Amino acid sequence: MFGREFYIDPSRCIGCRSCMAACAECESHRGVSMIHVDYIDRPNSIATVPMVCMHCDEPTCAMVCPADAIKKGEDGVVRSALKPRCIACSNCVLACPFGIPKVHLDVELMMKCDMCYDRTSVGLKPMCATVCPSQALSYLPAETVKETRRGHPVNDFRFGNEHVSTLVSMIAPAEAPVIAVDVVDYMWENRDADQYEA
């Protein structure tokens, strides 16, 4: 929209949680952040990554929704669940490969990042990208990203055999055209993943 795209740069994240605080300020969901700041490898590192909705071209959360509550708009933004329809079944929570949707059982509603479409539709940055001090979350024209970032944006992901292309890009090291995740590795978390690489 307006020639700008959303980029997540995990290498820039300093874990300050400004994005979460800014998101929680929004009057449509005051006090609840739609962003998670995840630890990548908690026992060995303090590295964090901010996770906003990636807005998949074929949103898995919406496709598994039995109540038809999650919709993707013409702008490509996957909306938060529609309140009259959502039954808080958590199917979307289980289905999302990025772990974005969260169900709030007190109000029986799934809420997730909707890229502040009230702001982006009028040319403003999403709130998190506005406040991020290190621009790990940024809303920029593609040329600016090319000029100013070392990595290159990827919006193509593979989870096992599942191919997911997204609206939001992740800035990855230059040698990775597609981010592939071997899902089977993560099914055996208590074992050493190296054993299964062959």
Added chain:
Amino acid sequence: MPTNTKPDRPLWTEEFSVYAPEDKFVLRRQFSKFLVLTSFGMLAGNVWILFRSFLGRSNPKYAAKEIGLASQLQRGDVRLFNYPTNNDPCIMVRTRSGKLAAYSQKCTHLSCAVYYSKNENRLECPCHEGFFSAEDGTVLQGPPPRPLPLIQIEQRGNQLFAIGVVENREKS
């Protein structure tokens, strides 16, 4: 930018599309809105019909057409002709009282052709036994909802001319 490309997909993805513009799910509120708006539409339509019926309708004018000689029709005789166009069959009778009367031959019920019954001095529709008076075309019995349209005739010397059609006689 988003590419809403749609490859071959199962039917449910069409019926319950995840794309908001293709959403066919009807909310209770949308349905109520539809009901209310259509009711208002019906009301407006009925008011319009009422308004039109107060105005009344004028009978259109048609050119006069020659339909034969008056002297050839004796009492109880019938002549068929077409007026105002060739697709409008009409029937002219000289009734028992000696009056010349012409009507559209189409029954006002379901457009069957009506015939003159000499014995009863009435026009009869055989389809559903709708009977019309031969004197003025009014309904005597049966399903027809209104009288037969009257064909106005004029006698110029011995020559008969159809000069007009009176469709709805109650109003004029």
